[in-house]
Amino acid sequence: xxxxxLLTAEVTVxxxxxxxxxxxxxxxxxxxxxxxxxxxxxxxVGLVGLxxxxxxAHFLRGAxxxxxxxxxxxxFRTLDLALATTLSFxxxxxxxxxxxxxxxxxxxxxxxAATLLGFLGVFVAAGAWNxxxxxxRAVYGLGSAFLGAIMVVITxxxxxxxxxxxxxxYMGLTVFAAALPQAWLAWRPLAPGDLLLLMLMGCLxxxxxxxxVEAYKRAEASALAPYPxxxxxxxxxxxxxxFGESVAARTFVGAGLIIASSLYLVxxxxxxxxxxxxxxxxxxxxx
Numbered sequence: 001x002x003x004x005x006l007l008t009a010e011v012t013v014x015x016x017x018x019x020x021x022x023x024x025x026x027x028x029x030x031x032x033x034x035x036x037x038x039x040x041x042x043x044x045v046g047l048v049g050l051x052x053x054x055x056x057a058h059f060l061r062g063a064x065x066x067x068x069x070x071x072x073x074x075x076f077r078t079l080d081l082a083l084a085t086t087l088s089f090x091x092x093x094x095x096x097x098x099x100x101x102x103x104x105x106x107x108x109x110x111x112x113a114a115t116l117l118g119f120l121g122v123f124v125a126a127g128a129w130n131x132x133x134x135x136x137r138a139v140y141g142l143g144s145a146f147l148g149a150i151m152v153v154i155t156x157x158x159x160x161x162x163x164x165x166x167x168x169x170y171m172g173l174t175v176f177a178a179a180l181p182q183a184w185l186a187w188r189p190l191a192p193g194d195l196l197l198l199m200l201m202g203c204l205x206x207x208x209x210x211x212x213v214e215a216y217k218r219a220e221a222s223a224l225a226p227y228p229x230x231x232x233x234x235x236x237x238x239x240x241x242x243f244g245e246s247v248a249a250r251t252f253v254g255a256g257l258i259i260a261s262s263l264y265l266v267x268x269x270x271x272x273x274x275x276x277x278x279x280x281x282x283x284x285x286x287x
Contacts, residue, residue: 001227003215006208008234011076011084013201015243020194024182026073026201027066031179033202034172037210041165050166054158058167061154062174064147069175071144078137081239082247085231086125086255087141092262093118094149110268118261125254164213168206229259 014026042049052058076084096115100106123129126138158167190198215227232255239245 001230003208003211004228004231005234006204006211008081008085008231008238010201010204010208011073011081011235012238012242013197013204014073014076015081017194017197017201020188021190021198022183022186022188023070023073023077024179024184024186025188025190025198027069027175027179028183029198029202030069030073030205031172031175031202033199034168034206034209035176037203037206038165038169038172042169045163045165049163050169052162052166052170054161055170057154057158058162058170059174061151061158061167062171063178064151064154065171066175066178068144068147068151071140071147075137075141075144078140079135080245080247080251081235081243082232082245082255083125083135083138083251084141085235086251086258087122087138088145089229089232089255089258089262090118090122090142090145091148091152092265093122093258094146095152096265098149098153108268111265114261114265114268117264118258121254121257121259121261123254124257125251127248127250164217168209168213172206226259226263229255229262232259 017026072088075087078084079087093115096111096118099111122142126134126142128134128138155167236247239247
């Protein structure tokens with residue numbers, strides 16, 4: 001819940017900055033905050049925390065993050081907060097869609113049904129059935145979600161051998177390197193207030209990620225699945241109360257379909273895992 005609130009606060013600060021800062025500056029300060037905060041973690045655990053035998057995987061994840069973050073922040077800079085948040089929910093849908101080609105996982109009927117329902121929700125939220133209502137800027141959110149799904153697949157592999165702090169450190173460092181030339185080419189003078197907002201945004205985003213990582217360390221993914229969707233409530237409230245936005249009915253309908261597809265998938269996967277026979281290791285442990 002804290003992570004969802006902080007993520008909404010981050011994009012709210014981003015919107016408050018409006019066009020006074022360049023997109024490169026946004027990425028630079030966001031990634032710099034992640035590098036600084038994870039460096040503090042390194043100072044506590046020692047350089048052993050950054051030791052890795054998989055630099056290529058870290059670099060690939062960081063490169064995908066640089067592109068995904070660019071699209072993510074464009075999504076929230078150009079669309080209403082509620083619609084931008086709804087489009088960001090489609091990451092999980094893409095994860096399911098990519099499970100077979102990238103991970104070789106079997107695509108069950110439940111997974112296929114949940115994925116199709118989720119894509120229907122994206123279709124409705126973006127107003128894609130009518131060329132007059134379709135907002136082409138939705139491509140930012142969908143592109144970010146698609147790259148984010150590939151990052152999830154890589155993270156699943158990295159998390160087996162790497163520490164969470166190391167994953168965040170290398171990711172932030174790669175994004176920072178990619179943001180430097182963008183920020184330099186489009187640098188805008190920063191007023192003291194805007195500088196503070198950029199620093200605040202970076203700390204909020206990094207803290208939100210850290211809280212989410214800690215949550216998944218302490219609870220099962222299925223138990224946590226509903227909580228990220230509270231972002232829609234926070235985003236809709238911020239959009240209406242701070243920016244005077246009105247939330248379209250199709251946004252709520254699309255969000256409802258996406259949320260229903262994810263919760264249906266969690267429930268079906270939970271039932272399937274309970275019916276599955278115990279592994280030899282589990283049976284030996286129980287004995």
